Structures are given as C-alpha cells and as structure tokens.
Amino acid sequence: MDAKRKDFIATVVIDLIVAAVVGILVFLLAYILISGLPHVSWSFLTGTTDAFSGAGGIGVQLFNSFYLLVLTMLISIPISLGAGIYLAEYAKDNWRTSLIRSAIEVLSSLPSVVVGLFGFLLFVVKFKIGFSVISGAIALTFFNLPLLTRNIEESLSAVPRNQREAGLSLGLSKWKTEIGIILPVALPGIVTGIVLSAGRVFGEAAALIYTAGQSAPVTNFSDWNPMDPASPLNPFRPAETLAVHIWKVNTEGLASNAAQLSAAASAVLIIAVLLFNLGARVLGNFLYRRVTASK
C-alpha cells in the first residue's frame, strides 16, 4: 500500500472518529432534552417531593442547589483570590512554593467522593453538625478551591509585566498595584473561571451525598429568618440538591415514574449548566471589552 493511500485511509478514519464524538454529544443532549423537557412544567419546577417515594416536583431541590452554590462561592472566592494573589505575586521560586503547588495539585486530583467523605468525617461525625447546607457548602469549597485558585493565578500572571512595573514605579505598594491595576485587568479571565466552576459545583453530587444529605425537608418559603429551623435559609438543615435528587431517584427511589422524573430533572440540570457555560463566555467577553476599552 503506498503512502498516499495510507494517508487517505488515515484521514477517513479520523473523520469517522470525529463524527462519532460529535454524534455522541448530539445524542446525549437530544436524548435528555427530548425525553425530559415534555415532563418539565411549572408545577414540576416548584412542587414538593414526596419524601417516601421521591416522586413529585423539584422546587426545594432547585432552591437548595442555588443556595448551596451561593454559599460555596461566598466562601471559596475570597480564599482562592487571596491564595491566587499569593502564588502570582508573593511566592518566591523555591522549594516551599513548589510544595504549595503540589499540595494544590493533589487537592485538585482527589476524587470528589473522597472530598465528600472528608467533609462527612469532619462536619457530620466529628463536629456533629449533621447533614446540613453548611457542611455541603464547605465540602464543595474544598472541591472548588484548587481549580479556582489556579484559574485566578493564571489570570493574574497573564497580565503583562510592564503593568506591574508601571504601578511600582509610580510609588504604589505591591498590594495596591495588585488590587488597583492587575486585578481589574485580570477580571474577565477570573469571572469566566468563576462562572465555569459554578457550573461544575451546580452539577456535583458525590461530594454532597454525605455532607448536605439526601433529604429535602419541606421548608416554609415565607419564612426568611436564617435562624429558624423551617426557614429555607437556615444553614443547618439537610439539603438535597438537584444532582443528588437525580442519583437518589435512580438508585433508591420507589417512584413508579422514576425514569421520567430523572429525565426531567436531568434536563433542568443540563439547561442550568449550559446557561452557566454560555454566561461565562458572554460575561467574560463583556468585561473584557469594558476593561480593555477595545471594541
């Protein structure tokens, strides 16, 4: 077989592979949306779940997912911002820094179920907080921190050196330069990273099963006092999220229409994640244009 024919065959094979990959994604999205969307209705999105069978609406779970997301971001953004600034600005190139970097790498490569179990051990077993929103949010923070830190560090380091030098030559301190000059320039990249990680956090379930729990007690949505046990804002109540709900319905649920339920819930979850991905791109581009004054 001559080289040209081999080249042709290889190209055809690669084209087929690519077609298969695209086909897989199209099939996945089509399957979820076609089998799930017909069952999504307003009463499904706002209704409550039957605690025994798992049938019924997903209102509480949807609220829990967003609430956990907000809490997680409130905890993890400041920490990873500080850590990212440290790595980009203050860290010297020595063994200590490389140890810190390896630690972050190890944390990011840990399976999420291990992170969840650690959260379970620490908050549920040792501190006796029980399955709660706050345990779940901190477990998700552990899971989120390394990626967000790396993203922020990369965005900060990508800012040209002369911006830094310009700030320092004006007599600004390192901190002032970082906060006043570097951070605004790096903001589009940071925001994109944050929104993308929000999508990941929103769909995460393995880290939550044993921290935020698998039950969604019906809460009183007219009660917004965070200290009240029945309030949806109470951080010490168990909170099953949408992703955990899908898992639960499929593995332990007794609902007769489990397949329909989880298809509909998956469709909602997928749409939320797609919106996060799209939002990351739009918001990143928007901020980039605003900050850099480029058209």
Place this chain on the structure above:
Amino acid sequence: MEQTNFQLKKQDAQSHEWDARLHRATRATRKDWIGRGISYLCIGVIILVVASMLWFITSKGIATFTQNHVSLWKFLSGTNWAPDQGNIGALPMIVGSFAVTFAAAIVATPFAVGTAIFMTEISPNKGRKVLQPVIELLVGIPSVVYGFIGLAVVVPFMRHLVGGSGFGIISATFVLFVMVLPTITTMTVDSLRAVPRHYKEASLALGATRWQTVSRVILRSATPGILTAVIFGMARAFGEALAVQMVIGNAAIMPKNLISPASTLTSQLTTGIGDTIDGTLPNNALWSLALILLLMSLFFNALVRFIAKRGQLKNGR
C-alpha cells in the same frame, strides 16, 4: 548661651520626632502588610485543608490494620467482602476499579487522539468552531446525568445485546469512556500544539504525506504529553463515583466476566458509608477503601510528574 542650648535641645527633639515619623511605616505600607498577611492566610487555609485531609483519611484508613488487626495482605488479596461477618477482602473492588479504568482509557485514547489530530492538523478551523464547544459541553455535563443515561440507555442496550442484567463492567466502561474523552482530548490537543512547527515543516519538505508526518513526527514528539493526558483521564475514571455506581450493579464479588454485576472502590464507598457505624470494623474497612483511592490519586500525580521530567530530558529542553 542658655538660649542657644535650649534651642539646640529643641532642634534635637524636633529632628528626633521627624526621624521617627520618617521611619514609621506609612499607611500604604501598613496596607501592604495587611494585604500580604491576608494572602498568606488564604494559602495557609488551603495547605491546612490538604494536610488535614491526608491526615484524617490516612489515620481512619489504617485503623482497620492497627485497631482491628486485619492483616494488610488479607485485605488486599481477600476476595470475600462481608464486613458484617468480619470478612474484608477488598480485591473484588480493587480489580473492578482497575478494570473499568483501563478499559475506559483503552477505548477512549484512540478517539481522543483522533479528535485531537483533526483539531490540530486536519481542520483547525472546524476544530475551533465545532469541536472545541463539543468538548466543553461534554466536560460540563454532570456525572449524575451520565449515570442516568447509562442507566436508561446503555444498561438496557447491553441487556438486549448479551443478555443478563445489563449491569456490569462493560456498561461502566461505556459511561466512563464518554466522561474521560474530553479530558484526554483537551490535553492531547495542547501537547500536539506544543510540537515545534519546524518539525512538521521539515517532514513535509522531505516529501512525507500528512499521515506520515503525523504518525512519525508529531505523535512521536508529543508522546510524553499524550501519556500525561491518558493518565489524567485514568485518574478521573478511577475516582468517578456516582456514574459508575449507577451502572455497575454493585455486587462485591470477583468479576468473572465483563457483563455480570461488579463493584468498584468508589461504588462500594457510596453505597456503604451511610449504613455503617463510626469506629466499627465495617466502617473502618470502608475508610481503608478510601485510603486506597487517595493513594492511587497520589500515585497518578507522581506518575505525571515523572513523565514530565523524562519528557524534558528526552527532548533536551
């Protein structure tokens, strides 16, 4: 005389005051200190989290051997998993985990490398416009959704195709294949793009076809990067819990074939940890499984570093 002496003293005191004032930290400096302190604190929190995670899981995981006096060898080689009766042979789960991991990597690698070659060498334009979003969407789909589709599509399909329950290693492989595909593809694309342009130009100038250039020059020189990509994919497959747990059948027995129910370390942990009591043997045994997961994740990490070092030496960079 008195007068001048007094004046001198006054001047002295004044200059002292100025001296102190000039040497005192300004507000900007103090802010700089505070800012630096905050950033040190944040990195400290992360280090504390990692250290306590390693410490807690290790100390819980070795309790099986130090408190319950189970021999390590029996744990690793035993095939009977019945913690309630004191039998904790973890081999079925270890074999299950490695089987799905290797199978998924073997299936996914050709697809990932093919896609990456298409994106970098054959049609970079379509690659950027079509395949990049496809890969990003595949990464974005949550693992429970993969598990649900596995349960709704792959398991019935396997049941139809080969009989039995449909749950098993082959179904888990299918699901993991799609999950690790984007990981391996993205990193392979990066390593193919890092191949110096003149390698490719030199090969084409010698009259080599595109495939000859790709297979003998580009893939050869990107091998360390591709290996790293595959290992990252394997690490993801090894640690994936829910999607696997939903389709593998969760039977803690030695897998005899690819189509009968089996279990992995992660699936056993997910189903078991809620049903056991803290401090008892069944609970400690599960923590030992978690310790294996942790050690494997550290091992994958070390492997990636080793390959990166070797690759650097080889390319003389």
